Amino acid sequence: MDRRNFLIGGAALGCSAAASPFVTPVAMAAAPWDARLVVIILRGAMDGVDVIQPYGDPALAGLRPTLFTGKAADLDGFYALHPSFEPLRPLWNAGEFGAVHAVSTPYRDKRSHFDGQDILEAGLPDLSGGGLRDGWLNRMLQVVPGLEPEVAFAIGREQMLVLSGDAPASRWSPDARLTISPNARALLNVVHHDDPLFRDASDDAIAIAEQISLEADLAEETEAMMAESPMMEAVSRGGEHVKIAEFAASRLRADTRIASFSINGWDTHARQSNGMKNGARALTDTILTLKAGLGSAWDKTAVLCLTEFGRTARENGSSGTDHGTGGAMLYAGGALRGGQVIGDWPGLGESDLYAGRDLLPTRDVRAYLAWVMRGLIGLDQAVLEQAIFPGLELGPNPGLVR
């Protein structure tokens, strides 16, 4: 059965049972662009200086007596890649994985995860003026009217502010299931009639669950594609993050153009080498699963991995790092120009650091996000600077998009 017929059929059933709109009427136009954008929020503040190690900076070894082991292999003569990220080396060599260094949101000084994540996902300079109404990915959808909810998916159990807002977007977790009889479904609509939050969430749940069961073949297709990919041998099977990436890939091969989810566990105050190993495993698995599952669509895909802020330049007293400011954005995908570390390196000398402790951000990370959106989707510069990232100056094009 065709998905559209299903949605229309569902609407008819709902209306016959109660005088209420079963499904919010949505335009059935697919997104007017073909590129795929995946935004991964790395919660906990990834230490960019550890992942993309500036070994060419003479101050690094002194700041990080245990974290800087010298085992990271070279990327470009100045930066080296943390050994746990080596599974991405083939992508680097193919020009499909890269990093932007010494960036951050405009958030400064308080170094709270929660504020930092809110600012990152809201895409705003600060949290004054009740700015948490929506996220920048959602505002991007708002400027392209008439999109159906499947164009954008927030995946996983967590709320994703980055994709929340007035534009329709879907949310789903791969471990959710739903079976309900047609009669109960109609009556459920009756009991939720006066509560839009429950009504819409239940409608979406039923629609998505049935759509997914109708598209079980899509999941099989993903598995078959992944089985064929040589790099998938290195991926740990069965993790939640892998399921999320598989689900994202299956949606992105269909009508979905934007997917967002998060990978937690980057708050490495102590024994950072362990934490980094786990985080790297989850992130590299995710990227490799996306590549394998997307097949030829990988060439049109941009994966942006963002974190709320960086960590202290100096390691702390327990072989970890504390909350800092500047950090790195990692990116992957065939639509982007990888094989490079972009950004002005501020240096790690005592006087180079921000507030005497953190990597100094040399550019607003939002400028890179904006340029990627401009390159992938062709959004207008004024729209990006005013509606999507209010108060941002785009500045020169870093040339991330191929």
Add this chain to the structure above:
Amino acid sequence: MPFDPTIAAIRFGMGLSPTIAPPNSVADMLGILAGPDTIAAEVPIPTYTDVYPSPLDYRQATRGLRQAQGTDAEEAADQHRRQVREDGHELLLTHVRSEMTRAAHTQDGFRERLTRFWADHFTARPTKGIDRHLVSPYIEEAIRPNVTGRFSDMLVAVVGSPMMIWFLDQHQSMGPNSQAARGGNRGLNENLAREILELHTLGVGGAYQQIDVRELAKLLTGVSASADQGGYFRPSHAEPGAERVLGIEYGGGEPSIEDVNAGLRGIAMHPDTARHLARKLVVHFIAPTPDADLVEAMATRYLENGGILMGMYEVMLAHEAAWAIGALKVKQPFDFIASSVRALGVSREDIFASERSFIRGAVQRPMTVMGQTWQRPVGPDGWPEEEENWITPQGMAGRITWSMQVPGRLLDRLPDPREFVFTALGPTPPEAVVFAANAAETVSDGVGLVLASAAFQRR
């Protein structure tokens, strides 16, 4: 707005029950709360200090196995270690049963809610697999006895608990000039200090600066925990000299836990702490955008009576906003499941006799789908309050599926949906829910529709 027994049971308690009458007045609610913790005595959960297996039990079992390696005693030592681990798993499941039983059978629902509220405020996640059964004992020891007393006592108990110390890396922290750090590259870890100010006391908008985080981190040095000693003070790790936190100086003499506790008590009585706690309570119990006068009144009472929490609850329940019609909050997944079990009248014996697979299949896994993995929130800020976080498509898929499928496995015979709608929602349920309960084609669908309804899921 007048007191309403149905609102009292649902908004400030664990919900309605076919066998337990709802409170009949605010005085009734507060009187029960001020009295003994009856349900905790009837359905005990061990305190952290008394729990078996303790971190020390694990440690001794591991040590025993290491020593026995290569000898005749190896197999027995291995067997013993497995058994300790297994006992921990079993105890975790017992805690789930105990917490469910307390919620479903208490006469003092407000205490259950307050305990969960403060446990969430002071979220401490297990940092190792072998700690997973220790969250409930942590709550039983540091939180529950203090929910009606002084907030500062709770704060001191939490900061002294190994659960919090390990969770926020405090055991790794030492003063840069302490005896222990001398000559090495070990030193301060700000994690606990930051979360105390940002989450537990003043709140992220509070009047503190990075320097206060740093000074509090120095003041906390020496606070540590080990498997052998539990939470304890290590003078060798303490930073010498006094620390100035929020403009007040603490310590300066021989380092001691008394200086740390004095600092915590000082921060607990800061006006921003009073406002932060008051606001959180109102947001949790009443409305996402709290009445500013109510928050201010609660904060004022807190500061006037030396930070005794009971005073804030009195002010909250005396306010008309507490009894407004129109439920602005939704039940979090545990409360949804527990209030369903309560409304269905599942007996204590049946909850306790439930199989391990049932606890996993009917409580733990569904909670995860609904977005609330048992005792494992993502960060130290605990579970989100916003209704949009819970009533998502996948969250609703979990709630609907639970409502339709689990009650039939909990009871031999489900209640008649036409009556159950009044048991679960009180004397004046929405007409649409009454209609649906009557129109369902099976009893289990009828009961399920009542439980899945917005009317039951809201409070």
